Amino acid sequence: MKTLKYIFAILIISASFLSCSTDNDDEPTPMNPVAGLIKIYEFSEADHTVEIYSEKQVLEVGYNELSIRILDKASNNYISNAEPTWMPMMHMESMSHSGPHSMLRNTENETVYKGHIVFQMAENDTEYWEVALNYNFNGEPMSMAQRVSVVQPVDGFRKTQVFTGADEVRYIMAFVNPKDPQVAINDFQAVLYKMENMMTFPVVENYKVTVDPRMPSMGNHTSPNNEDMVYNAATKMYNGKLSFTMTGYWKINLKLLNASGEVLKGEDITDDNPASSLYFELEF
Structure with a gap:
């Protein structure tokens, strides 16, 4: 009987030890909030x-x-x-x-x-x-x-435009996404500010940015299913869709329209006008 008691005692202690070890192993490792940065x-x-x-x-x-x-x-x-x-x-x-x-x-x-x-x-x-x-x-x-x-950007491509619109206002437009473009329909995002004075640059709200991506080296062809960028009040950015049908160099031709639909900067792409004066560049 004493032998059995010793065996049961050892089993209980072992089970308790394993349980504690398992509990400790299951505790989540604290996440690094700046991982990847x-x-x-x-x-x-x-x-x-x-x-x-x-x-x-x-x-x-x-x-x-x-x-x-x-x-x-x-x-x-x-x-x-x-x-x-x-x-x-x-x-x-x-x-x-x-x-x-x-x-x-x-x-x-x-x-x-x-x-x-x-x-x-x-x-x-x-x-x-x-x-x-x-x-x-x-x-x-x-x-x-x-x-x-x-x-200057390491890739040498233009992703920022500083310009004076037809309304004589100084604007700053900057590319945000996609950071990793794919041959697909990509979420397209940019920020738009205006200069009130040398120290004040408020966000421009409720304008519109038309989108026309082209491949100059491939006959200046465009792509289907692009969506113009509109203002998102939650993010204070402009969101649209950008379609890429193949890898290579793309010029993303843009036009900036105010809330009344008046063009402030940029032009339509035609046979006589292959590029807009307002654009971003990407290559992937």
Whole structure:
């Protein structure tokens, strides 16, 4: 009987151990909220660090989606109540100006703040971009202004248009999606801002952008089932559909129409006019 008691005791202890091991194994590993992003900048202060993440290796002329985190050095935790705001500034030889940008908002993870900036021009030897950031850290207001590097797109294609419309308003239009175009019907997305003054660039609402993609090297043929871009109030972007029938170089010819249907920029494609003055470029 004593032997049986010892055997049962050993079995119970073993079962308890296995149960504990299984429970621990089933605990989910914390997700990295910036997985897949590249930390392109890290600015260190005495008691905290500001980190800036991007899908790209470098900031480029055009649309740049950025994520910001603030690390408390004492606790080694990222803070969730920073309420950050930002302002991009281009410092030129004779003047300074800002650029189109969204608000910074919390993502699914409350320690990550996401937004976008549209840089209208690249830096050079004497002119440069700076991002001013205001935020709270442990209840105290903080601010910093850091120089950032902005270059022309690596692929060399035009994905940003800065122009004056027929209404004499200065506009900035920037390509957002598709980031990975396919031979298919792709979701097409862009942002549209106007310049009120050197510091103020509000979103343009309820306009329309017509879409006519062409392949110049293939007789300038177009593609079926494209959809013009219209304003989406939820995202504050313009959404449409972009059809690609084959890989290669595409020029996406565009026209910008105001709420009254008046053409502000761009032209129809005809035998005598093979390209619009308003366009984006892609190659895949």
